[in-house]
Amino acid sequence: xxxxxxxxxxxxxxxxxxxxxxxxxxxxxxxxxxxxxxxxxxxxxxxxxxxxxxxxxxxxxxxxxxxxxxxxxxxxxxxxxxxxxxxxxxxxxxxxxxxxxxxxxxxxxxxxxxxxxxxxxxxxxxxxxxxxxxxxxxxxxxxxxxx
Numbered sequence: 001x002x003x004x005x006x007x008x009x010x011x012x013x014x015x016x017x018x019x020x021x022x023x024x025x026x027x028x029x030x031x032x033x034x035x036x037x038x039x040x041x042x043x044x045x046x047x048x049x050x051x052x053x054x055x056x057x058x059x060x061x062x063x064x065x066x067x068x069x070x071x072x073x074x075x076x077x078x079x080x081x082x083x084x085x086x087x088x089x090x091x092x093x094x095x096x097x098x099x100x101x102x103x104x105x106x107x108x109x110x111x112x113x114x115x116x117x118x119x120x121x122x123x124x125x126x127x128x129x130x131x132x133x134x135x136x137x138x139x140x141x142x143x144x145x146x147x
Contacts, residue, residue, distance in 0.1 A: 001022070001023065001024045001068070002024065002070075002074055004074070004075050004076055005024040005068045005070060005074075005076045008068060008076040008079075008145055009022055009066075009068060009076075009079070012079060012142075012143055019064065019066055020064075021062070021064045021065045021066060022065070022066040022067070022068065023065070023066075023067055023068070024067065024068035024069075024070055024076065025067070025068075025069075025070060026069070026070045026071070026072065026074070027046060027069065028116060029116060031069075031070065031071055031072045032071050032072050034069075034102065035069045035070075035071055035077045035078060037102035038069060038078055038080065038102075038141060039077070039078055039141070039144050041141070042102045043100070043101060043102030044100045044102075044138060044139060044140070044141075045097055045100035045101045045102075045136065045137060045138045045139070046101060046136075046137050046139070047093070047097075047101065047113070047134045047135060047136045047137065048134065048135050049117055049120070049121070049132055049133070049134060049135075050087060050132070050133035050134060050135050051121070051126065051132065051133070052120070053135060055124065060085060060087075060135055061082050061085050061135065061137055062082065062085060063081075063082055063083055063084065063085065064082075065081070065082040066079060066080070066081050066082075066142065067079070067080050067081075067082070067139070076145050077144070077145050078141060078142075078143060078144045078145060079141075079142040079143040080139040080140065080141055080142060081139060081140050081142050082137050082138070082139050083138050083139055083140050084137065084138040085135065085136070085137050086135075086136045087133055087134070087135060087136070088133070088134055088136055089131040089132065089133055089134070090113065090117075090129075090130055090131060090132050090133075090134050091130045091131050092131075093109075093134065093136065097136060098110070100138065114128065114130075117132065
């Protein structure tokens, strides 16, 4: 976690017991847009390829996790808390979940995620598959950083 995110986290929890499980990062390849969709309430879910957790030997998210959303300048803009985690093949993701990701429609979600995962998988020498396993998270917005 960078210094700006750590400072924001510490300031937010200044008067309370600070949770232990927190990480930070940007959403996808359009971090500013996706951060604003979270802040507006249009984005309440996200997903990632399970294969990336395996490759990095990273534990799966849990409902104890908090996440500081960063913009493209790696500055914190909001805090979210994971409220649900499910593993599901991409071709079994529901329309409701796809819309909760803030992409507007299931068709947009499919198009955006096929492009994104194809590119990310190619970087590590893997091929995209429509039944790739996804880690699907639902979250709630905890705080928006004042500007």
